[in-house]
Amino acid sequence: MVDVYVPETLEEAVSFLGLHAGAAIPIAGGTDALIDIRTGRSMPEWLVDLSSVPRLGDVELDGEVLRLGALVRIRAVELDPELGRRATAIVEAARVLGSVQVRTMATVGGNLCHATPSAEMPPSLLVHDAVAEIAGVGGRRSIPLAELFAGPGRTTLGPDELLTSLLARAPASSAGSCYLRQTVRWSMDLAGVGVSASVEVDGTVVTDARVALAAVAPVPLLVEAASEAIVGTNLPPEAAREAGRRAAAACSPISDARGTAGYRREVVSVLVPRALRIAWLRATGAWTQGVPAPVNGMSTGEDL
Amino acid sequence: MRIELRVNGDMYRREVEPDLTLLSFLRDVLGLTGTKWGCLTGDCGACTVLLDGEPVVACLQLACQVQDREVTTIEGLGTEEGLDEVQAAFVSNGAAQCGFCTPGMIMSVEALLGSNPSPSEAQVRESLSGNLCRCTGYNKIVDAVLQAAQDRQMANDGS
Ligand code: FES
Numbered sequence: 001m002v003d004v005y006v007p008e009t010l011e012e013a014v015s016f017l018g019l020h021a022g023a024a025i026p027i028a029g030g031t032d033a034l035i036d037i038r039t040g041r042s043m044p045e046w047l048v049d050l051s052s053v054p055r056l057g058d059v060e061l062d063g064e065v066l067r068l069g070a071l072v073r074i075r076a077v078e079l080d081p082e083l084g085r086r087a088t089a090i091v092e093a094a095r096v097l098g099s100v101q102v103r104t105m106a107t108v109g110g111n112l113c114h115a116t117p118s119a120e121m122p123p124s125l126l127v128h129d130a131v132a133e134i135a136g137v138g139g140r141r142s143i144p145l146a147e148l149f150a151g152p153g154r155t156t157l158g159p160d161e162l163l164t165s166l167l168a169r170a171p172a173s174s175a176g177s178c179y180l181r182q183t184v185r186w187s188m189d190l191a192g193v194g195v196s197a198s199v200e201v202d203g204t205v206v207t208d209a210r211v212a213l214a215a216v217a218p219v220p221l222l223v224e225a226a227s228e229a230i231v232g233t234n235l236p237p238e239a240a241r242e243a244g245r246r247a248a249a250a251c252s253p254i255s256d257a258r259g260t261a262g263y264r265r266e267v268v269s270v271l272v273p274r275a276l277r278i279a280w281l282r283a284t285g286a287w288t289q290g291v292p293a294p295v296n297g298m299s300t301g302e303d304l
Numbered sequence: 305m306r307i308e309l310r311v312n313g314d315m316y317r318r319e320v321e322p323d324l325t326l327l328s329f330l331r332d333v334l335g336l337t338g339t340k341w342g343c344l345t346g347d348c349g350a351c352t353v354l355l356d357g358e359p360v361v362a363c364l365q366l367a368c369q370v371q372d373r374e375v376t377t378i379e380g381l382g383t384e385e386g387l388d389e390v391q392a393a394f395v396s397n398g399a400a401q402c403g404f405c406t407p408g409m410i411m412s413v414e415a416l417l418g419s420n421p422s423p424s425e426a427q428v429r430e431s432l433s434g435n436l437c438r439c440t441g442y443n444k445i446v447d448a449v450l451q452a453a454q455d456r457q458m459a460n461d462g463s
């Protein structure tokens with residue numbers, strides 16, 4: 001039977017994890033952790049309940065920098081109007097994760113640290129340049145979010161380490177972002193393909209961009225070659241399509257119940273231009289459909 | 305572990321195993337069997353209850369993490385005299401067939417109407433997307449929710 005330890009401070013949490021390395025796992029919302037235990041995928045002796053550790057649930061906006069505590073609930077992200085404007089992709093990803101009940105319980109940090117290749121939050125955080133802040137027995141460190149993921153279900157965190165927060169860029173103007181996904185069902189489904197894009201503009205010219213993918217590789221991917229295809233342009237359709245082709249070339253999908261590898265690659269080449277287009281329309285202020293946008297990539301009009 | 309929490313307005317203090325779920329606590333410890341035992345993986349919503357007014361799936365919630373909080377279950381709705389507007393609308397619209405999904409559905413609806421008293425049909429469908437029903441085909445449930453929203457607003461305007 002599994003026992004529960006409730007640390008009051010971050011220091012207590014990491015030293016307990018260090019002391020019980022391999023036998024203790026942190027629990028936040030519990031929506032992945034308890035299923036893993038029930039199905040035998042994980043068999044910890046200890047659950048370290050992080051809910052009493054101070055400040056892990058804070059959301060702060062300081063200038064362009066958004067700090068999301070690891071224990072911020074997905075539902076809180078979904079319903080934050082300021083984040084909807086400034087970190088649209090992150091809110092769109094939050095909005096399609098699980099169900100209302102699951103979003104009410106699940107946390108941003110839990111979604112990242114469970115390291116499911118199809119997880120909703122990573123691509124959007126990646127296109128917002130997220131940095132992961134990590135605490136361990138030896139102190140604190142920060143890494144680009146992409147370096148947190150080691151493989152399906154695996155992170156680069158040490159046994160005594162915890163993700164404490166994410167620092168993301170959330171510019172107030174001349175920037176836009178978007179998250180689209182392909183699913184079989186509208187809700188309670190995992191992404192067959194997840195695509196996020198962010199664009200910064202000077203007038204209508206793209207000055208910077210990011211493209212990130214989920215569910216098409218062992219880890220979430222930031223595809224620099226794709227964004228490079230559109231920097232310096234007004235995002236003509238051919239440049240957007242080229243970004244899509246490059247993204248499709250960069251991924252290494254598997255075939256499973258949610259689609260074949262070839263289908264997934266094809267979907268990437270369609271959704272990347274579409275996500276870039278929506279991000280660009282938002283950045284230039286031409287997006288008139290309000291926020292959030294259509295949530296299911298396959299349902300957005302081809303004519304964008 | 306010792307927990308202290310409020311369920312449907314009443315305070316409870318109990319000694320529980322650390323890995324006991326809120327679902328087992330409600331059904332087996334308190335005998336409140338209105339909250340249903342379905343998939344146990346967070347998918348079906350039959351175990352939905354409100355935690356401080358927000359909908360959660362009780363099968364993925366540890367009881368020991370509900371310390372000092374307020375839980376509302378289907379047993380906490382309505383009064384001795386009658387059903388609340390949502391329950392009544394489910395009955396009059398034929399929105400419950402076998403009834404297994406109904407308590408969870410109704411708790412999700414209570415959460416929705418608590419934050420959005422006059423939801424659109426799309427908002428109703430979205431907030432119920434974590435509650436599976438194998439019987440009704442959902443349309444009667446959506447009708448019931450839209451009617452309950454109206455009935456409740458009328459009741460509130462009248463009072
Ligand atoms: S029993 Fe909890 S969601 Fe199905």
Ligand code: FES
Nearest residue numbers: 401402437438439
């Ligand atoms: S009424 Fe039977 S499952 Fe919904």
